[in-house]
Amino acid sequence: MAVPSLDFNKFIVGTPEERKQFAHDLLSSFERTGFAKLTNHTFSTAQLQELFNWGQSFFNQSLDAKNEIPNEPGPRPMRGYTPWRVEEVGKLHYDEKVRILTDSKEHFDQGPTDDLEFPNKWPTDSSMSGFRPFMEAFYQQCNDVCLTLMHALEVAWEIDDGSLVARCIPSATDMRLTHYPEITVDELQSGRTTRIAPHTDFGPITLLFQDSTGGLEIEDRTITKGNPFVPLPPTDTTEMILNVGDTLTRWTNGRITGGMHQVAVPEAMKGESGLVIPSRMSMAYLFKAGRDTSVGPLPKFVSTKEPAIYPDITALEFQRWRNSIVYNLDKEEDDAKYNSHAIKPTEGLQQIQPAHA
Ligand SMILES: O=C(O)CCC(=O)C(=O)O
Numbered sequence: 001m002a003v004p005s006l007d008f009n010k011f012i013v014g015t016p017e018e019r020k021q022f023a024h025d026l027l028s029s030f031e032r033t034g035f036a037k038l039t040n041h042t043f044s045t046a047q048l049q050e051l052f053n054w055g056q057s058f059f060n061q062s063l064d065a066k067n068e069i070p071n072e073p074g075p076r077p078m079r080g081y082t083p084w085r086v087e088e089v090g091k092l093h094y095d096e097k098v099r100i101l102t103d104s105k106e107h108f109d110q111g112p113t114d115d116l117e118f119p120n121k122w123p124t125d126s127s128m129s130g131f132r133p134f135m136e137a138f139y140q141q142c143n144d145v146c147l148t149l150m151h152a153l154e155v156a157w158e159i160d161d162g163s164l165v166a167r168c169i170p171s172a173t174d175m176r177l178t179h180y181p182e183i184t185v186d187e188l189q190s191g192r193t194t195r196i197a198p199h200t201d202f203g204p205i206t207l208l209f210q211d212s213t214g215g216l217e218i219e220d221r222t223i224t225k226g227n228p229f230v231p232l233p234p235t236d237t238t239e240m241i242l243n244v245g246d247t248l249t250r251w252t253n254g255r256i257t258g259g260m261h262q263v264a265v266p267e268a269m270k271g272e273s274g275l276v277i278p279s280r281m282s283m284a285y286l287f288k289a290g291r292d293t294s295v296g297p298l299p300k301f302v303s304t305k306e307p308a309i310y311p312d313i314t315a316l317e318f319q320r321w322r323n324s325i326v327y328n329l330d331k332e333e334d335d336a337k338y339n340s341h342a343i344k345p346t347e348g349l350q351q352i353q354p355a356h357a
């Protein structure tokens with residue numbers, strides 16, 4: 001399953017025909033694969049190098065220093081530092097085809113700069129004083145790319161009215177730096193742990209940059225038997241990967257499926273015993289809809305023939321529910337309330353009253 005690489009410039013400065021073509025190619029790649037790659041994405045090689053350098057500096061701090069800005073696990077957006085093996089994203093799809101494995105990763109999460117509801121947490125050590133301004137600017141630039149991609153989807157759907165873009169303002173995105181410490185091939189192949197278990201992200205789309213270590217794998221929908229995951233190796237560290245998340249699935253009433261992905265043993269080391277896999281780093285811009293925005297199906301995708309199969313809950317309620325699962329705070333009632341599989345298509349919208357957490 002080839003993931004196409006699309007030239008962002010075609011949409012930014014292209015002719016009307018080129019803009020339409022880009023929009024069409026983006027949608028078609030999302031529909032077919034759940035992923036796309038972007039070139040000319042506005043980030044320079046130097047900026048990406050600096051991003052990974054800051055990531056190194058952050059994770060190289062002592063555990064005590066990192067724990068000074070702890071993320072408090074709970075059903076809310078994450079802020080600050082989460083240590084190794086706390087989050088378990090494998091639980092998100094436990095009812096489907098995936099086994100639960102703990103994730104061997106630590107991460108730093110950051111939200112909107114002016115977020116008063118869930119404020120950011122920044123390292124205080126003077127050696128990290130440049131981290132905050134760099135990350136805030138990087139966040140803003142990612143947001144601009146995502147809003148432009150939402151506009152491209154409007155063009156593709158011929159609803160060129162700003163309504164999709166408006167659904168993502170004000171920003172409620174979480175940006176995450178993840179560090180996967182060194183680990184042996186044997187441990188990753190033991191069946192007890194992985195780097196990050198198979199999952200889909202929560203928002204409409206995610207922007208991802210990875211370092212040169214490798215190990216990212218995506219579900220290939222053309223494989224119907226056996227292991228469906230295939231490597232998406234880093235061709236270079238400036239490559240931007242886009243994946244479709246759950247919100248786009250919900251907005252399109254199930255027409256576009258989220259891109260399932262995981263991080264496992266890099267291809268070249270598979271099956272080798274006694275080898276240590278180097279540490280790995282990635283940056284995921286987990287783009288989100290505005291907190292009060294519904295993640296229920298858009299009017300365009302609902303009709304009497306195709307009634308809504310997802311409830312009309314807000315993006316924040318959806319995120320709270322998904323986070324309660326990865327932090328082991330899930331309750332069965334929540335699953336019944338928010339999970340599409342638990343809702344009969346015809347009764348979803350009338351009967352589901354989301355709890356306000
Ligand atoms: O590290 C990666 O390449 C993937 C990270 C990821 O899937 C996530 O943060 O949601």
Ligand SMILES: [Fe+2]
Nearest residue numbers: 199200201261
């Ligand atoms: Fe992800």
